[in-house]
Amino acid sequence: MKPLVKVLAVGVVAAGVGVAAGRMLAPQPKPIPTEPLGKLQYGNDLFAQGKLLSQPVDEMTRYKLETEGQKPFAIIVSCADSRVPPELIFNQGLGDLFVVRVAGNIVNAENLASIEYAVEHLKTPLIVVLGHTHCGAVKAAVSGKHLEGHLPQLVAHIEPVVKQLHATHPHLKGDALIERVVEENVRHTLQTIYQRSDIVRHYYEQGKLEFAGGVYHLREGKVEWLKLPEPFDSSEEKSASSTGSSAAHAADAHSSHP
Numbered sequence: 586m587k588p589l590v591k592v593l594a595v596g597v598v599a600a601g602v603g604v605a606a607g608r609m610l611a612p613q614p615k616p617i618p619t620e621p622l623g624k625l626q627y628g629n630d631l632f633a634q635g636k637l638l639s640q641p642v643d644e645m646t647r648y649k650l651e652t653e654g655q656k657p658f659a660i661i662v663s664c665a666d667s668r669v670p671p672e673l674i675f676n677q678g679l680g681d682l683f684v685v686r687v688a689g690n691i692v693n694a695e696n697l698a699s700i701e702y703a704v705e706h707l708k709t710p711l712i713v714v715l716g717h718t719h720c721g722a723v724k725a726a727v728s729g730k731h732l733e734g735h736l737p738q739l740v741a742h743i744e745p746v747v748k749q750l751h752a753t754h755p756h757l758k759g760d761a762l763i764e765r766v767v768e769e770n771v772r773h774t775l776q777t778i779y780q781r782s783d784i785v786r787h788y789y790e791q792g793k794l795e796f797a798g799g800v801y802h803l804r805e806g807k808v809e810w811l812k813l814p815e816p817f818d819s820s821e822e823k824s825a826s827s828t829g830s831s832a833a834h835a836a837d838a839h840s841s842h843p
């Protein structure tokens with residue numbers, strides 16, 4: 586080997602060793618989850634850290650979605666609030682989320698039909714109800730003030746939650762009460778979806794549908810996942826059994842109960 590070639594060869598080998606050593610020393614990136622709730626949690630972590638991955642919106646992607654149809658992996662029932670856009674806060678792209686948005690993340694017949702469409706026709710395997718901090722619809726329900734137009738019809742969906750909390754937790758007032766109504770309203774909406782929809786119950790009983798509920802914190806950008814009552818705790822059982830530790834139960838203790 587000529588001297589120059591030899592030097593170059595040694596340099597390449599040395600660089601290779603350096604890269605290999607660097608690889609060994611660098612922290613291993615966490616694998617991207619493939620199951621629906623894990624994908625949402627992963628995407629939200631990226632969002633909260635300001636590290637959004639870009640999502641394809643090019644013509645080929647759009648063409649594929651048009652010709653092959655949509656296959657969203659999660660239904661998100663969330664508030665219409667402009668600060669809580671599901672695709673952004675979960676870092677998802679076109680065709681990923683089937684989003685049903687209405688102020689106060691309540692459910693009425695039309696929303697329920699939308700959810701049923703996704704469950705039955707698109708085979709979407711996860712329903713997430715997402716509340717958020719500083720929710721105007723919840724504040725309106727808690728205030729009990731007179732409302733104009735169609736607002737009373739909307740707020741009427743949240744009022745039973747407020748009434749229930751007044752009865753069970755009379756000491757709760759102000760921001761503490763609003764925070765709690767936000768959480769309980771998520772559980773209430775899940776319960777309503779489950780109770781009112783034969784289709785949802787059928788898919789759940791077949792093991793083809795899971796539920797999750799969360800509260801998005803406006804400033805932190807993080808979704809706090811709530812402990813849910815039966816039958817909505819399937820994802821929690823799954824994570825407890827997959828980790829084989831008591832971590833999930835410790836997290837439960839942190840979550841508030843009604």
Ligand SMILES: [Zn+2]
Nearest residue numbers: 664666720721
């Ligand atoms: Zn809201």
